[in-house]
Amino acid sequence: xxxxxxxxxxxxxxxxxxxxxxxxxxxxxxxxxxxxxxxxxxxxxxxxxxxxxxxxxxxxxxxxxxxxxxxxxxxxxxxxxxxxxxxxxxxxxxxxxxxxxxxxxxxxxxxxxxxxxxxxx
Numbered sequence: 001x002x003x004x005x006x007x008x009x010x011x012x013x014x015x016x017x018x019x020x021x022x023x024x025x026x027x028x029x030x031x032x033x034x035x036x037x038x039x040x041x042x043x044x045x046x047x048x049x050x051x052x053x054x055x056x057x058x059x060x061x062x063x064x065x066x067x068x069x070x071x072x073x074x075x076x077x078x079x080x081x082x083x084x085x086x087x088x089x090x091x092x093x094x095x096x097x098x099x100x101x102x103x104x105x106x107x108x109x110x111x112x113x114x115x116x117x118x119x120x121x
Contacts, residue, residue, distance in 0.1 A: 004118045006061030008054040009111055015050040030056070032077045032091075050112035051105045052078045058116040059088055059101070066118045067095055078103070088116070097121070 018026045027036050030053060039048035056076045063071050077089040088103050098121040105114040 002066065002120045004062045004065035004120070006058035006063070006065070006116045006118075007114070008057035008061070009113045010050045010054045010057075012046050012050045012107070012110055012112055015053055015112075016046045019046065019049065030073045032074065035078060038080050044107075047107040047109075047112060048080075051107045051114060054112045055086070055088070055103055055105050055114035055116065058114040059103075062101075062116040062118045066099065066120050067097070069093075069095065078105070 027049075031039070031049070035052055039045045039052065042048045055078045056073050059076045060071050063069065071090070071093070075091050075093060077091060079087050079089055081087070086103055086105055088101050090101070100119040102117045102119075103114065104116075105112070107113070
């Protein structure tokens with residue numbers, strides 16, 4: 001078994017500035033429709049968007065370590081669950097290898113952080 005790890009931290013202000021400048025163009029380039037709806041319904045939607053951005057970056061890093069393939073932002077969907085950990089759903093990947101992927105995200109006023117671990121068989 002191999003363990004591959006990706007971590008990313010994002011300054012929430014950076015995501016806020018991108019959102020304010022580009023609006024839907026930014027959202028639709030980075031996030032799935034489910035992610036957009038989930039985050040924009042939150043009081044602290046910038047933190048929600050930032051945490052998902054960090055999670056996507058961390059996923060890209062861990063996945064590349066494991067499989068030497070680069071994912072795009074839209075291939076990665078972060079599914080939120082009330083009072084439960086978020087999880088990762090990967091779209092349109094050709095990888096048929098057996099693996100598990102785990103996610104931990106956190107955010108506060110200034111920063112959002114994510115760690116992704118991929119376990120390969």
